[in-house]
Amino acid sequence: xxxxxxxxxxxxxxxxxxxxxxxxxxxxxxxxxxxxxxxxxxxxxxxxxxxxxxxxxxxxxxxxxxxxxxxxxxxxxxxxxxxxxxxxxxxxxxxxxxxxxxxxxxxxxxxxxxxxxxxxxxxxxxxxxxxxxxxxxxxxxxxxxxxxxxxxxxxxxxxxxxxxxxxxxxxxxxxxxxxxxxxxxxxxxxxxxxxxxxxxxxxxxxxxxxxxxxxxxxxxxxxxxxxxxxxxxxxxxxxxxxxxxxxxxxxxxxxxxxxxxxxxxxxxxxxxxxxxxxxxxxxxxxxxxxxxxxxxxxxxxxxxxx
Numbered sequence: 001x002x003x004x005x006x007x008x009x010x011x012x013x014x015x016x017x018x019x020x021x022x023x024x025x026x027x028x029x030x031x032x033x034x035x036x037x038x039x040x041x042x043x044x045x046x047x048x049x050x051x052x053x054x055x056x057x058x059x060x061x062x063x064x065x066x067x068x069x070x071x072x073x074x075x076x077x078x079x080x081x082x083x084x085x086x087x088x089x090x091x092x093x094x095x096x097x098x099x100x101x102x103x104x105x106x107x108x109x110x111x112x113x114x115x116x117x118x119x120x121x122x123x124x125x126x127x128x129x130x131x132x133x134x135x136x137x138x139x140x141x142x143x144x145x146x147x148x149x150x151x152x153x154x155x156x157x158x159x160x161x162x163x164x165x166x167x168x169x170x171x172x173x174x175x176x177x178x179x180x181x182x183x184x185x186x187x188x189x190x191x192x193x194x195x196x197x198x199x200x201x202x203x204x205x206x207x208x209x210x211x212x213x214x215x216x217x218x219x220x221x222x223x224x225x226x227x228x229x230x231x232x233x234x235x236x237x238x239x240x241x242x243x244x245x246x247x248x249x250x251x252x253x254x255x256x257x258x259x260x261x262x263x264x265x266x267x268x269x270x271x272x273x274x275x276x277x278x279x280x281x282x283x284x285x286x287x288x289x290x291x292x293x294x295x296x297x298x299x300x301x302x303x304x305x306x
Contacts, residue, residue: 035060038067041074053078069098073105080111088112103129103136110142114149122146137166141178148185156185176205183215192219210239214246221253229253244273248286255293264293 041056057075060067072095079088092109095102110125123146129139144159160182167174183198199216202209217232233250236243251266267290274283 035065035067037063038071041071041078045074045078048081050078050081054082069095069102069105072098073102073108076105076108076112080108080115083115085112085115089116101132103132106132107138107142110139110146114142114146119146119150135166137163137171137174137178140166141174141181144178144181144185148181148188151188153185153188157182157189160185172205176202176209179205180209180212180215183212183219187215187219190222192223195219196223208239210236210243213239214243214249217246217249217253221249221256226253226256230257242273244270244277244282247273260293260296264290267293 037056037059041053041060044050044053044056054075057071057078060071061075072091076088076091076095079085079091089109089112092105092112095105096109099105106125106129110122110129113119113122113125123143126139126143126146129136133139140159140163144156144163147153147156147159160178163178164175164182167178179198179201183195183202186192186195186198196216196219199212199219202212203216206212213232213235217229217236220226220229220232230250230253233246233253236246237250240246247266247270251263251270254260254263254266267286271283271286271290274280274286
């Protein structure tokens with residue numbers, strides 16, 4: 001008997017990074033020494049005291065001096081960190097009105113528009129950066145995230161490729177983000193070998209990247225490499241014992257390997273975690289899966305992948 005768990009593959013969620021590259025505007029040190037409020041605003045941003053940063057930059061703006069465009073741009077950034085996206089968009093607009101070459105304002109304006117579902121405006125902002133500074137990897141990376149959201153995966157891949165080509169050798173964190181998001185795009189296109197290659201890079205850079213193991217496990221599972229998938233989902237669980245979906249995915253993998261007892265054990269752990277988190281929908285689905293699993297013979301139990 002072949003057990004079909006296609007509906008259960010909703011648990012194999014693609015986790016998009018959504019970690020946009022942000023930027024803040026910093027004038028020359030001579031200007032900072034003259035304007036203490038601006039300097040304090042920068043310090044507040046670095047200390048993640050965003051409400052205080054907004055107050056600091058507001059005072060700079062009210063004084064109407066030559067730091068206004070940078071103050072609007074940085075207040076936009078502070079608003080983004082607080083998820084005040086409409087306010088962020090308005091501040092970036094003011095910054096660009098005062099200085100049409102403010103790259104950081106374009107960058108943050110693109111993020112604000114993305115969060116407001118204004119995808120074409122976000123893309124336009126990143127195109128402006130590329131016109132001003134064609135080797136800025138941040139513009140290509142953020143552009144790729146927008147195309148991914150629009151399900152334009154070929155363009156997303158092209159943007160990620162451009163982003164990687166403009167990264168310096170020592171820029172490890174950006175490379176992790178780009179390889180990870182490019183892997184998610186390959187997964188959407190069912191290019192599993194290419195997704196695995198990108199995720200290998202992520203894991204080399206960061207051996208404790210939980211989501212990279214999870215996505216690579218999914219790619220292995222869809223490729224029929226159940227042993228490698230089982231190993232990756234086990235690594236996710238080692239890194240995060242509360243990763244409910246990793247138990248489900250490993251249980252599905254164990255089923256495809258014919259390990260009924262292992263699958264049942266993992267499903268029961270997932271069941272308890274759903275119960276503890278009061279996730280009734282997940283609880284009911286796992287319960288139904290366990291019931292069906294118990295009715296099957298160990299030698300015939302398989303879960304079809306797809």
